[in-house]
Amino acid sequence: MSNVSRVAEPAFVARRRADWDDLERLARELRERGPKGLAGAELARLGPLHRDVCGDLAHAQSARYSAPLVDRLRLLTADGHAALYGLRPRGRGLRGALLGSGSGGLVHAFPRAVRRHAGAMALAAALFFVPLVVGALVVLRDPTFAFRIVPESMLKPLAEHYAQGFSGGRSADEGALMAGFYVNNNVGIALRCFALGIFGGLGSAFYLVFNGLAIGAIFGYVASVGAGDNIATFVVGHGSLELGAIVLSGGAGLALGWSIVAPGARTRLASLQAVGRDVVAIVGGASVMLVMAAAIEGFWSGSSIGALTKRVVGGGLFLLVLAYLALVGREGRGAGGDSK
């Protein structure tokens, strides 16, 4: 077989080396400092340099230059590819992804994704609230049934605690401790509830039903010892955020699972990836909701503020959450809102 190139390897290297070193440096700087760390002229060079190096790789392969040279060009092509095609319009930072520019960030993507998957959300709400209500009613009739769902050793102190009411309030340090606990516990549950949806939605369904049942049992038991008003006052402040977020992330998990069960025109893997990408904003939004809920639960719900105030504020918050999910991120009428 003959040589397709009349250029010998050392001459080729000598001629092209400066460009290779430039691309290597540019790709590294872009990786470390992001697009804003580079001058405009440098960024503009990236494309032409990368295409030249792609050509060099093809040339080196067909001219059968030595393996280390082909290897180096291969790695350089990979670097250039990642640098050039990895550029994102709003940058790669966390702030860009959360807030975005215009309506591209999580603030808008979250309620949109929820509305796109309204069916899964409704199913999740049913899976959560039906056991909750049923559990509460059954336990109201027969309080000992609650011990089958939630350990007695946990329920009794809980009931006593609510029976006392909130006149004593909660000190700031106690609030911080509980807020930390709620973040770790509740957000963890919500994230797991989503992740286990990958098993055809079964994991999410299990978490939703089980948590609904447990919360219903606690409600029913506390009510059965006569502290029903107190626990309602406690929950109303953060409930819309906390329970809502669990339902939303469970719904996202159900959508993920359903994408494998009924992939439609896609392969199962492609369907899983598309839906995963679509619902991840819901999980992000739900996590933010839960962190807010934890702060409210820790510092507000257990405080000695009057019951009426708590209920009014809680009700207002509930409406606010509903309005946010229903309205934010809708396309403006002719105002040039982003498509999707």
Added chain:
Amino acid sequence: MEPIAPRVEMAGAPRTAAPIAAPIATAEPRRDAASRAPADADALLDAPIDTPIDAPIDAPIDAPIDTILAIETPEHVVFEHRLAGPARRLLAYVVDLFVCYGALAVLAGLVLLAAFAVGTQLGGGEAFAKLGVGLLLVALFAVQWVYFVIFETLRGRTPGKLVAGLRVVTITGRPIGLAEAALRNLLRAADALPTGYLLGFVAMALSPRFQRLGDLVAGTVVIVVERPEVPRPLLLWPPPAPWELDALPARVALDAEERAALELFFRRRGTLGEGRERELAEMIVGPIAARYGYRLPDSVRTLALLYDRALHTGRADALPAAPPAPPASPASPARGAAT
């Protein structure tokens, strides 16, 4: 005019570090990724432009089981990444665990110390301790769910992956963003079931790209970060003597496997004993030497001269006037002879 060889042949050239024992070309031609690319241009146009071309549909049944991810760029060249296996990823994970829980332990120690100091100096240490525990619980959450996402979004790798020389990229070879990092790390909860990442391990074993469930959903792979070596051309040393060149044919044509095998052999020469070196050369010199009727007493030298001639036939371009660097290996451009 000489026919242009398909460029894909070199793609199968052994990597310099590949542990191939004998430099003999195997009877079966090595299939490389590029030869599986859709042949017709329309198909290429229809396909998403950076679909990895090793998609299972196109893979022939006897494709080598390999840990290489080939990616065709929009410029239609193919580059490859080495995929990271479970062992290396476990190492990275263990390092991450040490980093996370080490930091958590330090934080816990500080909280304890501070609470103790506040308690003895001012009183109210208990209240302070509660605050600290609240903080610790938030840190515990961050360690479990946030640490991986933040590092992989910003750097493409956690500290553990940095130590193990790994990086997370999308299956199209691009850096991952927040959505990918969040998805693949949320799905850890599923991969970790029933215990000790058993499910993730099974998924990796079944996946052609070592993807656990989180990687499958996010469309990511974990690759080994490679450091490019400094390319160093092989030099024929000592320069060919006139009597060696007398019988050397003007044109020597070696096919891709022969060239790759010879290159690997000469690059590895320094690590072989003299006996082994001769033994390996004897195995391959016969057919090649017979083809050109050229055989010196020293078979290694024979191969070096033939390889050098094959490499530089017809290449007579302007070269740096100064003679190349001192000898590292036996084949050299021998430029005078090539013209």
